[in-house]
Amino acid sequence: MIEAVFRSRKLLFLPALCAGQVGYSASLRLLVPFLLIMSRELLVLLLAAACYLGGFGYAVWTLRHGTYRPGRWTLVIMGMGLLLQTLFLNWRGAAIQGCPMTNPFELLTFISWSIAGLYFIIGPAYRLSLLGVFTAPLALLFQIAALLRPEALAPAIPRTSHSFWGELHAALALVSYGAFALASAAGIMFLLQDRQLKKHQLSSTLRQLPPIHYLTRAIRGLLITGTALLSVAILSAYRMETLPPSSKLTIVWIVWTLYVALIAYESWRGMSARRAAATAAFGFLIPVISLWFVGRH
């Protein structure tokens, strides 16, 4: 049965493996030919996912052994993952002659790429080397979610029509989601650091977490950046020849309103840094849900 699926090239190998439908030995027998027949696009994305997994695993291992050094291998491995994803987006963009955001597989890959890319901009700016450790699993999660989509095995379909504003809208909206994802990672780091400091315990694993004050500034900066990008994305949507479906627009407006409300409340009423971090950390669920909703419709 496995061979039949394999020959038909409608193989959903990764989902089947994850669901336990393919046994371990069968997985091994399948893996090598699977890698051989796999398109170069899937191969680079799998390698990118492996980089993020490797970067995260290496960082956790060194943190546990107390030998973590900021800004070395994590950066190199994350950089390799980002390069591989950039390569994929470049190939896919050339194939479809436009921004590669035509299906959920491409959308999720684009978000994963945005998260990793923003880390390289935000991390050094706020001196948050360990943010990479928290960014890697997020980028990995989105990349794996993309690879598990059935469209991952479908060939690229060239666009028949092009809309500059449409592509700008989608690209900026996804990059803004990347910023919210990073704010969420920074929020989780803040909560961990705050908990350590409040409990008077500095665990050896979490000793390398960035200072509370830097995390506060990074969260604020990321939320403002994300909201600004999302604002431009929404404005771009209204310049399109045909407006996106109202359901999609409503969802984006809801996400935008929530983040604007958070920033406004934090700026004018002086929300505590801990509450702002918790909101950024768990508030990211709203963009994730909205993404799922937009993907379904």
Place this chain on the structure above:
Amino acid sequence: MLFCLGLSYARTPVEVRERVAVPGKELPGAVQSLTRLEAIDEAVIVSTCNRMEIYASSPSPATAALQVDTWLRERFNLGREVEFFQHQREDAARHLFAVASGLDSMVLGETEIFGQIKDAYAAAHAAGTTARELNKLFQESFRVGKAVRHNTSIQRGSTSVGSVAVELAEKIFGDLRDSHVMLLGAGDMSRRCAQSLQSRGAKGIIVSNRSHDRAVELAAEMNGRAITFEEWPLQTAQVDVIISSTAAPHTVIHPEQILPALRRRRGRPLFIIDIAVPRDVDPLVHDIEGVYLYDIDALEALASETRLRRESEIARCQAIIEENIQASPLFQPVRRPPTPRPTLADSH
């Protein structure tokens, strides 16, 4: 053959150690006078406040050790009651590697000694008293010291109350150059704590004390400014670290004094160090979001935890040292060229 001879804080009191200390500028002359001894080929003197050690190379280490012993006693006028430790070959290297890794230091895992050994070697090298054996030994010790620090957590964390306070302040604010410190009470402990923070860049020291004259005096000493004790709550919005060590028999900092200031701090955290006994700060202050309160017990517990963690790393450090001793070309058995096999022609 390598050997080392010397004394350290472990067995020698400070009264003796201070007599044998060789200042940096006198080091080249001292080490050159050592190599003028008949049995000494190469020499390096490591002289710090906690140790005075001589590493040397000699074809006859027993004679050399006697000569160095005499040299030390004569030069520093030491009696027979002062005892020197002595190691040879691998043991001498093992000792140097342990010293370079901070394993033999008074504060286990401290890193200052690494720089001091580097300086001692550089001085000897410049004075022309090192050659093949000591060059190799010291280069290896630097490599081993780095490997130990990189692969273990022997140097992680802080081991004293003052350094824990600095580490915590850096965990809260990062770079302390933008941080302002306020001292409540002008005791010696709070002064030392503030000096530790100042050494990492903290500025704008404000001193508040019940005796205003004492506050003025301490503020002048620390390049800060003095305020009256009634004024301190008004300054809370501007400072980042409060170090409290008054002699008051009751608490002097309460949540109702901190809360209004926090609103004006716009999310910037506040770090309060309470080193007074009885405590100066109401424990309820710690429950306020954005305020981190550490009393003397909490600071001491963190320092002690680090000391224990460092001690638990000793075995791993020693394993790295041992690995390097075994692999060191300095101690490999000398390989003799293989004896040529007799050939058929030889038998005739």
